[in-house]
Amino acid sequence: MKTPWWFMHKTPLAIILLPVSWIYYLASRIVYSFRGINQYKSNRPVICVGNILAGGVGKTPIVRAIATYFDAPVVMRGYKKSAETGNIGDEATMLSRDGLIVHTGDRKSNVMLLDRQKKENSPIVMDDGLQNPTVKKDISLLVFDESIGYGNGFLLPAGPLREPKKQAARADAIIIIQSKTPRKNFNVPSSVPVFCAKTQTVSPYNENEKLVAFSGIGYPKKFFRCLSGVVATRAFPDHYQYTDQDLEKLIALAESKDAKLITTEKDWVRLPEQYRDKIKYARLDVNIDNRFWDWIGGKLK
Secondary structure (H helix, E strand, C coil): CCHHHHHHHHHHHHHHHHHHHHHHHHHHHHHHHHHHCCCCCCCCCCCEEEECCCCCCCCHHHHHHHHEEEEEEEEECCCCCCCHCCCCCHHHHHHHHHCCCCCECCHHHHHHHHHHCCCCCCCCCEEEECCCCCCCCCCCEEECCCCCCCCCCCCCCCCCCCHHHHHHHHHEEEEEEECCCCCCCCCCCCCCCCCEEEEEEEEECCCCEEEEECCCCHHHHHHHHCCCCCEEECCCCCCCCCCCHHHHHHHHHHHHHEEEEEEHHHHHHCHHHHHCCEEEEEEEEEEEEEHHHHHHHHHHH
16 A cells, blocks of 8 residues: 555544544554463574665665574565565565575464574574564664654554653664655654664666666655656556556656666566566665674673
8 A cells, every 4th residue: 555645744644544443552552462471482593684664765675684693584564575576575576686585474383483493592582573573582672763753642543653752761772764855843762772774775876877866665755766867757556556557657657758767676666577677676775884883792692
């Protein structure tokens, strides 16, 4: 689905949905409690990278950086599996393309599987597991995008929050992806260590090239703003599975603008194979504060 437009603003519709959000949160806490009854404790350190917003904060590059640094396997749900992504999901495909070992599906089962690999002692990186109580985390990292903050501050479906803002205090550390347009009045708990990260969108084209940008991620406008030379944009729902018809229309649009098509790496891995040579992606690199690596190394010891 596309990120609802009211997630970033306290609109009348968001306020109307507030009672529904309270019911949703209460139900989610009941489910959380039951799922945590048989929580599994791994023999290997588990580093959980998650968020309290419904997608779109740039968590995957953080997961990639941490897993690469520690040469660690990644366990993740593998959202929106498809033939185009080898039935493991777009985020898992991205990480696999970087040489990382990725296990998709039930995270508890996969952590138990990795535990049986006796010779391995690297940590396990769990993607998006803060709301999953089936596995005990040794280190919980909460990721925020400074340009999004808490959105409108409301819980789903009135806003983007999976949990109330105060729940950020239960993280062991917070990583804030910095932005040129930070969200006003965005503050995190002072009791939690905070580290900054900077992302860089690396385009395969020079700055003078005209571009038609398209994306199906949580907040496509973030991607569009990072590019230069954009003459047209098209936004699709998050994890969208592109059809031949979609792509032919995009190709025709680019030709009419005398421009090149560009998308995100996460979108690119969802394209049908025959279109990947025709469309390029911009890679999203991340640089996390050096203090973070010292901190997490100390925690693991």
